[in-house]
Amino acid sequence: MAHDVTRLRNEAVEIFRAGLKAVDPVGVVKRHLVRRGHHLLVDDRSYDLTAYEGVYVIGMGKAAAAMARAVEEVLGDRVREGRINVKYGYGLPLKKIRVTEAGHPLPDEAGLRGTAHIIELLQRTGERDLVICLISGGGSALLPYPAEGLTLTDKQQVTQLLLQCGATIHEINAVRKHISRVKGGRLARWAFPSALVSLILSDVIGDDLDTIASGPTVPDRTTFADCLHILAKYGLEARIPARVLDYLRRGAQGEIPETPKPSDPLFERVQNVIVGNNRLALVAARQRANELGYHSLILSSFIRGETREVAHVHAAIAQEILSTGNPLPRPACVISGGETTVTIRGDGLGGRNQEFVLAAALDIDGLHDVVVLSGGTDGTDGPTDAAGALADGTTIARARQRRLDPERYLLNNDSYHFFEQLDDLLITGPTYTNVMDLRLVIVG
Amino acid sequence: MAHDVTRLRNEAVEIFRAGLKAVDPVGVVKRHLVRRGHHLLVDDRSYDLTAYEGVYVIGMGKAAAAMARAVEEVLGDRVREGRINVKYGYGLPLKKIRVTEAGHPLPDEAGLRGTAHIIELLQRTGERDLVICLISGGGSALLPYPAEGLTLTDKQQVTQLLLQCGATIHEINAVRKHISRVKGGRLARWAFPSALVSLILSDVIGDDLDTIASGPTVPDRTTFADCLHILAKYGLEARIPARVLDYLRRGAQGEIPETPKPSDPLFERVQNVIVGNNRLALVAARQRANELGYHSLILSSFIRGETREVAHVHAAIAQEILSTGNPLPRPACVISGGETTVTIRGDGLGGRNQEFVLAAALDIDGLHDVVVLSGGTDGTDGPTDAAGALADGTTIARARQRRLDPERYLLNNDSYHFFEQLDDLLITGPTYTNVMDLRLVIVG
Numbered sequence: 001m002a003h004d005v006t007r008l009r010n011e012a013v014e015i016f017r018a019g020l021k022a023v024d025p026v027g028v029v030k031r032h033l034v035r036r037g038h039h040l041l042v043d044d045r046s047y048d049l050t051a052y053e054g055v056y057v058i059g060m061g062k063a064a065a066a067m068a069r070a071v072e073e074v075l076g077d078r079v080r081e082g083r084i085n086v087k088y089g090y091g092l093p094l095k096k097i098r099v100t101e102a103g104h105p106l107p108d109e110a111g112l113r114g115t116a117h118i119i120e121l122l123q124r125t126g127e128r129d130l131v132i133c134l135i136s137g138g139g140s141a142l143l144p145y146p147a148e149g150l151t152l153t154d155k156q157q158v159t160q161l162l163l164q165c166g167a168t169i170h171e172i173n174a175v176r177k178h179i180s181r182v183k184g185g186r187l188a189r190w191a192f193p194s195a196l197v198s199l200i201l202s203d204v205i206g207d208d209l210d211t212i213a214s215g216p217t218v219p220d221r222t223t224f225a226d227c228l229h230i231l232a233k234y235g236l237e238a239r240i241p242a243r244v245l246d247y248l249r250r251g252a253q254g255e256i257p258e259t260p261k262p263s264d265p266l267f268e269r270v271q272n273v274i275v276g277n278n279r280l281a282l283v284a285a286r287q288r289a290n291e292l293g294y295h296s297l298i299l300s301s302f303i304r305g306e307t308r309e310v311a312h313v314h315a316a317i318a319q320e321i322l323s324t325g326n327p328l329p330r331p332a333c334v335i336s337g338g339e340t341t342v343t344i345r346g347d348g349l350g351g352r353n354q355e356f357v358l359a360a361a362l363d364i365d366g367l368h369d370v371v372v373l374s375g376g377t378d379g380t381d382g383p384t385d386a387a388g389a390l391a392d393g394t395t396i397a398r399a400r401q402r403r404l405d406p407e408r409y410l411l412n413n414d415s416y417h418f419f420e421q422l423d424d425l426l427i428t429g430p431t432y433t434n435v436m437d438l439r440l441v442i443v444g
Numbered sequence: 445m446a447h448d449v450t451r452l453r454n455e456a457v458e459i460f461r462a463g464l465k466a467v468d469p470v471g472v473v474k475r476h477l478v479r480r481g482h483h484l485l486v487d488d489r490s491y492d493l494t495a496y497e498g499v500y501v502i503g504m505g506k507a508a509a510a511m512a513r514a515v516e517e518v519l520g521d522r523v524r525e526g527r528i529n530v531k532y533g534y535g536l537p538l539k540k541i542r543v544t545e546a547g548h549p550l551p552d553e554a555g556l557r558g559t560a561h562i563i564e565l566l567q568r569t570g571e572r573d574l575v576i577c578l579i580s581g582g583g584s585a586l587l588p589y590p591a592e593g594l595t596l597t598d599k600q601q602v603t604q605l606l607l608q609c610g611a612t613i614h615e616i617n618a619v620r621k622h623i624s625r626v627k628g629g630r631l632a633r634w635a636f637p638s639a640l641v642s643l644i645l646s647d648v649i650g651d652d653l654d655t656i657a658s659g660p661t662v663p664d665r666t667t668f669a670d671c672l673h674i675l676a677k678y679g680l681e682a683r684i685p686a687r688v689l690d691y692l693r694r695g696a697q698g699e700i701p702e703t704p705k706p707s708d709p710l711f712e713r714v715q716n717v718i719v720g721n722n723r724l725a726l727v728a729a730r731q732r733a734n735e736l737g738y739h740s741l742i743l744s745s746f747i748r749g750e751t752r753e754v755a756h757v758h759a760a761i762a763q764e765i766l767s768t769g770n771p772l773p774r775p776a777c778v779i780s781g782g783e784t785t786v787t788i789r790g791d792g793l794g795g796r797n798q799e800f801v802l803a804a805a806l807d808i809d810g811l812h813d814v815v816v817l818s819g820g821t822d823g824t825d826g827p828t829d830a831a832g833a834l835a836d837g838t839t840i841a842r843a844r845q846r847r848l849d850p851e852r853y854l855l856n857n858d859s860y861h862f863f864e865q866l867d868d869l870l871i872t873g874p875t876y877t878n879v880m881d882l883r884l885v886i887v888g
Contacts, residue, residue, distance in 0.1 A: 166851070206763070279768065298770040302760035309753030316746035316782060319650070324723065326742040327771065338760060407610070 005371065005392050008444045012373040012390055013426065015288045015333065019438045020377055020431055022284030025063040025136070028276035029070035029199055033132075040075070040130075042197050043273055049078060052130040052195070057082030057097050058118045060143040061136030061213060062378055063201050065092040065099055066432035067275075071132055072096060083121050084134065085114035085142040090430060107144035107152055115145045115182065119190055127193040137203025137378070137434035139213025145181040147247055147256075154241045155179055165234035169211070174222035175230060177214055177259055178251060179244060184259035185267075187216035192266045202277035203434045205302050205338050209272055217270055220259035224251030277301075278337040278435045281377060285335050285438060294333035294442070303338030303439070307352045308359035308410065310340050311372075314441050315363030318370045321443040330369075332443045339436040342382075348414020351382025353437055354389045354425070358415040360441075361391035362406055368393055369444035377438060379431040384416045386425040388437075398422055449813065449836050452888045456817040456834055457870070459732045459777065463882045464821055464875055466728030469507040469580070472720035473514035473643055477576075484519070484574075486641050487717055493522060496574040496639070501526030501541050502562045504587040505580030505657060506822055507645050509536040509543055510876035511719075515576055516540065527565050528578065529558035529586040534874060551588035551596055559589045559626065566634040573638040577631070581647025581822070581878035583657025589625040591691055591700075598685045599623055609678035613655070618666035619674060621658055621703055622695060623688060628703035629711075631660035636710045646721035647878045649746050649782050653716055661714055664703035668695030721745075722781040722879045725821060729779050729882060738777035738886070747782030747883070751796045752803035752854065754784050755816075758885050759807030762814045765887040774813075778885040786826075792858020795826025797881055798833045798869070802859040804885075805835035806850055812837055813888035821882060823875040828860045830869040832881075842866055 021027070033042055040047040049055070055078050057071050064084040072079055072095050082097030087104040100114030125131055146155050155176065162172045177184025188196055198217040200209065210218045227248050231237050237245055250256055260266055278301045289296040299317075303310060314336065321332045328334075340352045350358075353374040360372040375381070375388030399406050399422060409418040419425045465471070477486055484491040493499070499522050501515050508528040516523055516539050526541030531548040544558030569575055590599050602623065606616045621628025632640055642661040644653065654662045671692045675681050681689055694700055704710055722745045733740040743761075747754060758780065765776045772778070784796045794802075797818040804816040819825070819832030843850050843866060853862035863869045 206767075298764070298768075300757070300760040300764035300770070301767075302763040303757060304760065305753040305756035306750065309749040310757055312749035313744070313747060313754055313757045316744040316748065319746040320742070320744035323650075323745075324742075326744070 005369065005394065008369065008371045008442050009390055009392060011292050012371045012440050012442050015285045015292070015440055016373055016375050016426070016438055018288035019281035019285035020428065020433070023276045023281045023377060023433045023435045025066035025201060025433050026070040028201065029067050030074060032199060032273055032275045033071065033074050035074050042271060045271055047130055047195065053128045054080040054125065056080055056121060056125055056129060056131045057084070057134065058121065058131060059084035059134030061134070061139035061201070062087050062090055062434045063136035063432055064134045065090055065094065067134040067136065067199060067201065068094055068097045071134070081121065083114065083117045085111060085118070087138055087142065090432060092432070102142055104138045104141045107141045111142055111144045112152070115143050119145070122190040125191065125194040129194040131191045131194045131196045133196060133198040133217055135198055135213045135216065136201040140183065143182055143213065143216060147179045147181055149243060150179055150247060154244050158240050158244055161236055161239055162234065165236065167230065167234060171230045173211060173214060175227045177220055177222065178224055178227050178248060180214070182216050183214035184220035185215060185218055186259060188270050189260055189266055192269060194269070196270045198270065198272045199275045200272060201433065201435065202274050203436055205304060207274055207277050218272055219262040219264065219267055221262065223258060224248055228252055276435055281435055281438050282335050282337045285440070289333035289335065294331050295328045296333040296335060297328050299334055299336040301337040303336050303340065305340055307340035307342050307356045311356045311359035312363060314372065314439060315360045318364055318367065318372070318441045318443055322367060322370065330443050334441040336439045337436060342413065344413050346412030346414060348409065348412040349384060349417055350413050350415035351376065351384055353381040354384070354386060354415035354419055355410070355413060356439065357389040357391045358406065358410050358418055361395045362410070364391070364393050365396040366393055371442040373426065373440040375426045375428070375438055377431060377436060378434040379428040385427065386416060387428045388426040389415065389419040389424050390426055391424060395422065395424065449815065449838065452813065452815045452886050453834055453836060455736050456815045456884050456886050459729045459736070459884055460817055460819055460870070460882055462732035463725035463729035464872065464877070467720045467725045467821060467877045467879045469510035469645060469877050470514040472645065472724070473511050474518060476643060476717055476719045477515065477518050479518050486715060489715055491574060491639065497572045498524040498569065500524055500565060500569055500573060500575045501528070501578065502565060502575060503528035503578030505578070505583035505645070506531050506534055506878045507580035507876055508578045509534055509538065511578040511580065511643060511645065512538055512541045515578070525565065527558065527561045529555055529562070531582055531586065534876060536876070546586055548582045548585045551585045555586055555588045556596070559587050563589070563634055569635065569638040571637040575635045575638045575640045577640060577642040577661055579642055579657045579660065580645040584627065587626055587657065587660060591623045591625055593687060594623055594691060598688050602684050602688055605680050605683055606678065609680065611674065611678060615674045617655060617658060619671045621664055621666065622668055622671050622692060624658070626660050627658035628664035629659060629662055630703060632714050633704055633710055636713060638713070640714045642714065642716045643719045644716060645877065645879065646718050647880055649748060651718055651721050662716055663706040663708065663711055665706065667702060668692055672696055720879055725879055725882050726779050726781045729884070733777035733779065738775050739772045740777040740779060741772050743778055743780040745781035747780050747784065749784055751784035751786050751800045755800045755803035756807060758816065758883065759804045762808055762811065762816070762885050762887055766811060766814065774887050776887045780883045781880060783880040786857065788857050790856030790858060792853065792856040793828060793861055794857050794859035795820065795828055797825040798828070798830060798859035798863055799854070799857060800883065801833040801835045802850065802854050802862055805839045806854070808835070808837050809840040810837055815886040816884070817870065818881060818883040819870045821875060821880060822878040823872040829871065830860060831872045832870040833859065833863040833868050834870055835868060839866065839868065
C-alpha cells in the first residue's frame with residue numbers, strides 16, 4: 001500500500017483542474033447556446049434569428065467577459081452590440097461587446113456608469129430584438145443601480161444593519177431587491193418587450209435562481225410590505241437611513257411599482273438557463289478521478305459551515321478510509337463542493353480554502369498516503385493570489401522542521417503565509433469562472 | 445417518492461437501537477471472553493483456569509457493572525472476588541463483585557475509597573492469580589489515585605490550566621499520568637505478577653489504548669522530563685501548585701519511578717483487548733439499515749468538531765442525496781460516529797447530540813422524506829435524561845406553530861427544552877455502555 005505522495009499530490013491537482021475545465025465559461029455557454037443555420041438553440045427553445053433585427057448582449061459578474069467571448073464565437077456578426085460589467089482585472093478583449101471593469105465586492109462609481117450603459121442599451125431594444133444576458137457570481141455588486149433618490153451608501157448601510165441583526169439571506173435579499181432598479185426581476189422589465197435569454201453561471205448553494213446576482217431577470221415573490229415587516233422584526237426602522245424607510249413605505253402604499261411577480265406576462269419573453277454550477281465541476285472531477293483509477297464519491301455540493309470544522313469532518317473521512325475502507329475502499333477520492341465560511345479572529349492572510357487545508361493538515365498529520373486539496377474555482381481564495389492549497393501527512397512535520405507553528409498560523413487566519421513558505425499553495429491565476437469551491441480528500 | 449415521515453422516524457430509532465445493542469457490555473464481553481472446559485479463551489490467548497488459584501475482577505468506568513455481570517455469567521464460581529468503580533446510578537446487583545458508585549466527571553472521595561479497595565485487592569494477588577480488568581469510558585475520573593503528597597484538587601488545577609492554555613490532549617494526558625499512582629500503565633504494575641486481562645470498551649476516537657481511561661494497563665511512552673517541557677512550553681511552572689512541580693522535578697531526577705514503558709517485562713503478563721467501540725455500533729446500524737431496505741454508507745467513526753458545524757455537513761449530504769442521488773441513492777441512510785463538541789455560549793439545557801439535531805433541523809427545514817437522528821450511546825446527552833433527539837423536514841414548522849423560535853434555542857444551547865416541547869427527544873434511559881455517539885441521516 002506504499003504510494004508516492006508526490007504522485008498523489010499531482011493527481012489531486014489534475015482532478016481539481018478537470019473540475020475547473022468543466023466550468024470554463026466559454027465551454028459552458030457553448031453547450032447551451034448552439035447555432036444551427038439561422039436558428040439559435042438554447043436548451044429546449046429555438047430562436048429564429050431572421051425574425052430578430054438585432055442581437056444584443058449584456059452581462060454582469062466575474063465570468064461575464066469569458067461568457068461574452070463565447071457568445072461572440074457562436075453568433076459572430078449577428079451580435080450588434082453589447083455592454084458588460086466585470087470585476088477589475090477580469091476584462092478580456094472582445095469584438096462588439098464593450099467591457100466596464102468595476103468594484104467588487106464593494107460596488108463603485110465605475111459600476112454605476114457601466115449599469116447606466118446597460119440600461120441605455122436596453123432602452124434602445126424592442127420587440128424585434130433578442131437580448132442575451134450573462135449572469136455570474138459577483139453580478140449583484142457589479143450591477144449597482146439604487147432606487148430613485150437612494151445612494152449606494154444607503155444600500156450598503158441597510159445591508160450592514162440587516163447582517164448584524166442576524167437576518168437571513170432571504171430577508172436581506174428581499175430588502176435589497178426593493179431598493180434597486182435592476183434586481184429582483186427589474187432588469188427583465190428594462191429589457192421588455194425584447195426577447196431575453198439569461199445564461200446563468202451559479203455561484204450559490206442549491207442554484208436558487210432568484211439569489212444568484214439577486215435575480216435580475218427572475219420573478220420576485222417578496223413585496224414592499226415584506227420589507228417593512230423585516231425591518232420591524234429586527235427593530236431597524238429608526239436605524240436605517242430615513243429616505244430608505246420612506247421609499248419602502250411609499251412602495252407598500254402602491255406609489256412605486258412592485259418588483260415583477262411570477263405571474264407577470266413579461267416573463268413569457270424571458271428564458272433563464274443555468275449553464276454551469278458547482279455540481280458540474282464535481283462531476284467532472286469524479287470522472288477524472290475514476291480515470292486515474294480511484295474509487296470516488298461526491299459527498300455534497302451543499303457544503304457550508306465554519307471551514308476549520310468542516311475540515312475536521314473531511315479529515316475524519318480520510319481516517320475512516322485508512323482504517324476500514326469506509327465509506328469507500330482505497331485508492332479513494334472524496335469530492336465535495338459548496339462554500340464554507342471563515343470567522344476571522346486573527347490578522348493574517350488567507351482564504352476559506354487555504355484555511356480548510358491547514359486545519360485538515362493538522363488532523364492528517366503523520367498519516368500515510370493521504371492528500372487534501374481545497375480550491376476556489378475563481379482562482380482567488382480570499383484576498384490572495386492563490387486558489388487554495390494542498391497538504392499531505394508530512395506537511396505538519398515539514399512545517400515544524402522549518403520552525404513554523406501550524407496552530408499559530410491557524411489561530412491567526414494566516415494560512416497563506418504558512419503554505420507560501422512550504423511551497424504548497426495552489427495557484428491557477430484568474431480562471432474567469434466562479435462556481436464556489438472544490439475540495440478533494442485522496443487516500444492512495 | 446412520497447414516504448410516510450413517521451415510518452422513517454421509527455426506522456431511524458430502530459437503526460439507532462440496533463447500533464446500541466451491538467455494544468451492549470454483556471454481549472461484547474462474552475464475544476471476547478469464552479469458557480471452553482477449564483480454559484478461558486480471550487481472542488488469540490488461552491488461560492488454563494486450573495493453573496490459576498484465584499480469578500479476580502477489577503473495573504472502572506460507566507460500563508463496568510454490566511461488563512462485570514458478563515464476567516460472572518461466563519466464569520460463575522471461578523470468580524473469587526472483585527471490586528469495581530462506576531458512576532453514581534450505574535451500579536447493578538452482582539454476585540461476587542462489589543460495586544462502588546462514585547463521582548463523574550469530577551472524581552470524589554467515594555472514588556478514592558473505591559480505588560483504595562481495588563489496590564488493596566491487587567496487593568493480595570500473585571503470580572498464580574488471574575486478574576480481569578474492565579475498562580470503559582469515564583474510567584479515568586472513576587479511578588482517582590493522586591501521586592504521594594498530591595491531592596485531587598492539585599490534579600484538577602493542573603488539568604484546568606493545561607486546558608486553558610490550549611495544550612493538546614496528548615500533552616494533558618502525559619502530565620496526568622505522571623501525577624497519578626494508577627494511570628499510564630501503573631495499575632498493571634500493581635497487578636504484577638498476576639496475569640492481567642484488560643477488556644476495554646473504547647470511548648475515544650481512533651481507539652487509542654493509552655488514551656482510554658488514561659491507559660491504566662497500557663505502556664506509557666511519555667516521561668517526567670516531557671511533563672516539565674510541556675509546563676515550560678505553556679509557561680505554567682509558576683502557576684501550578686508548587687508541590688506538583690516539585691514532584692515532577694523529583695521524577696525527572698530519577699527519585700520517583702517512571703510510568704512503565706513498552707519494554708517493561710511486566711507487560712508480558714498483560715493482555716489488552718478492545719471488546720467494543722464506536723465502529724461496532726456503526727456496523728450494526730448499517731446492517732439494520734440494509735435489512736430495512738436502505739442504501740447505506742458509514743461516513744466515519746472519527747467525526748469531531750463543533751457540533752452545529754458538523755450538522756451543516758450532514759444536512760448538506762441529505763440535500764445532495766435529494767438533488768442528485770450522491771453519495772448514494774434513495775432510500776439512503778448515512779451513518780456517522782465519533783464525538784462532537786459544543787462551545788457553550790448560552791445558559792440553556794442540552795447536549796452535543798440534541799444540539800446537532802437542532803442545527804440540522806434548521807438546514808433540512810421543508811425538505812421531504814429527510815430524518816436526522818443523533819444519540820449518545822450512553823443514553824445521557826449532556827446533563828439531560830435524553831440520549832439525543834430526532835428531527836425531520838417538518839420539525840421547524842411545527843416549532844414555529846407553537847411559537848418556538850428555533851434559532852433562539854440554538855443560540856442559547858437550549859436544545860433539550862426545544863425538543864422536549866415537540867416530544868422529539870430520544871430517550872433510552874441509562875444503557876450501561878459508552879462508545880461515543882451515533883448519527884443518522886435518512887432520506888426515504
